[in-house]
Amino acid sequence: xxQATINETPAYTEFHPRWYRPHVSVYWWLGEWHYLKFxxxxxxxxxxAWFVILTLIxxxxxxxxxxxxxxxxxxxxSPVVITVNVISLCFVVFHAVTWFNLAPKAMTVRFRGQxxxxxxxxxxxxxxxxxxxGAVAWMVLR
Amino acid sequence: xxxxxxxxxxxxxPERDTEPRFEAFEVPVHKEWVVLDALNYIKDxxxxxxxxxxxxxxxxxxxxxxxxxxxxxxxxxxxLSSYAHNGNKVRxxxxxxxxVVRDLVTELSxxxxxxxxxKPWLIRQQEPPLSEGEFLQTPEQLENxxxxxxxxxxxxxxxxxxxxxxxPVFVGPAAIALAQRYNKDSRDQGxxxxxxxxxxxxxxxxxxxxxxxxxxxxxxxxxxxxxxEYKLKAALHWLKSFVTPxxxxxxxxxxxAGND
Numbered sequence: 001x002x003q004a005t006i007n008e009t010p011a012y013t014e015f016h017p018r019w020y021r022p023h024v025s026v027y028w029w030l031g032e033w034h035y036l037k038f039x040x041x042x043x044x045x046x047x048x049a050w051f052v053i054l055t056l057i058x059x060x061x062x063x064x065x066x067x068x069x070x071x072x073x074x075x076x077x078s079p080v081v082i083t084v085n086v087i088s089l090c091f092v093v094f095h096a097v098t099w100f101n102l103a104p105k106a107m108t109v110r111f112r113g114q115x116x117x118x119x120x121x122x123x124x125x126x127x128x129x130x131x132x133x134g135a136v137a138w139m140v141l142r
Numbered sequence: 143x144x145x146x147x148x149x150x151x152x153x154x155x156p157e158r159d160t161e162p163r164f165e166a167f168e169v170p171v172h173k174e175w176v177v178l179d180a181l182n183y184i185k186d187x188x189x190x191x192x193x194x195x196x197x198x199x200x201x202x203x204x205x206x207x208x209x210x211x212x213x214x215x216x217x218x219x220x221x222l223s224s225y226a227h228n229g230n231k232v233r234x235x236x237x238x239x240x241x242v243v244r245d246l247v248t249e250l251s252x253x254x255x256x257x258x259x260x261k262p263w264l265i266r267q268q269e270p271p272l273s274e275g276e277f278l279q280t281p282e283q284l285e286n287x288x289x290x291x292x293x294x295x296x297x298x299x300x301x302x303x304x305x306x307x308x309x310p311v312f313v314g315p316a317a318i319a320l321a322q323r324y325n326k327d328s329r330d331q332g333x334x335x336x337x338x339x340x341x342x343x344x345x346x347x348x349x350x351x352x353x354x355x356x357x358x359x360x361x362x363x364x365x366x367x368x369x370x371e372y373k374l375k376a377a378l379h380w381l382k383s384f385v386t387p388x389x390x391x392x393x394x395x396x397x398x399a400g401n402d
Binding site (some may be wrong): 017018019020021022024028031032035038042055102105106108110114115122 | 160238249354367
């Protein structure tokens with residue numbers, strides 16, 4: 001019987017059948033909505049980072065004086081930046097909702113022996129989000 | 143409802159094939175038939191060489207997990223009639239990410255090694271004398287881990303988890319959920335022995351919370367919830383050991399792992 005060398009695919013034997021090992025495609029996430037949603041959620045962190053960078057740019061502009069801030073404001077009002085910001089806002093909202101819905105998964109809270117429903121645990125996060133957004137809107141729009 | 147439905151099944155014979163080839167089988171559709179009934183019909187009446195696992199036929203043994211039209215399902219709990227509208231075709235494949243031994247049979251050794259690594263059994267550090275009687279639990283203590291104890295090791299969650307496919311060393315959803323089942327059991331004292339495997343890049347930190355494991359679980363175990371819960375516990379455990387490196391006791395570890 002021929003002996004397989006180390007680089008050869010081992011021949012079928014009764015005790016070590018040749019398994020078929022399926023290959024995972026690079027595009028595994030494109031086929032199903034659930035996986036695509038997951039990838040979009042992961043990508044959303046890039047847009048969160050974009051808002052952090054944008055805030056830093058604004059702070060830098062304020063520090064550099066009124067002219068610099070006026071230039072920065074003009075740049076932020078350009079159609080390209082507005083488009084990027086609208087897209088970023090959608091992703092950041094998606095990101096926030098995902099995180100708020102994660103909280104009940106990570107914490108089991110019981111009241112009088114009963115597990116509290118997920119919605120009750122997520123509700124304070126949503127409430128704080130609405131209050132914080134309202135406060136920011138009031139400061140900006142008043 | 144259509145009279146007949148076509149099952150497309152990949153056939154793989156390790157003696158002959160280098161990769162699977164699809165074969166189509168036409169089977170009658172009965173209202174009460176599940177996918178497993180159709181497979182049994184093919185094996186009995188059409189081609190006796192078709193190979194697949196099954197045992198209880200009632201969603202308990204966890205043997206008959208397969209991909210049905212791309213979704214991990216227990217074939218004994220998936221009605222054939224729900225696919226009759228789908229061009230009268232249903233594709234039945236072996237569970238994703240597992241090596242295939244033959245036709246629809248997957249190789250489970252890797253999963254069993256991972257399962258064993260998390261020590262899914264009651265571990266006691268101190269055994270009380272028999273005269274103290276049995277370990278009693280309150281309904282609340284039972285409720286604490288009962289959900290995770292419903293796992294039947296069907297491995298549907300592994301077939302749903304892309305991390306399992308991309309990172310084969312990942313311990314995986316069912317094994318972590320079962321570790322939590324014992325960590326949260328008031329009779330167990332083994333949380334400290336499990337933490338090295340669980341709080342590891344190949345354990346809970348490998349999970350990116352896709353959440354598909356929970357969606358496909360036929361027993362509503364919520365493995366994703368178990369993993370996120372343990373991530374929080376492990377983070378607090380790390381923080382506490384960082385702040386008070388000498389001050390932790392075994393009791394602390396048990397408490398942090400969810401077993402008061």
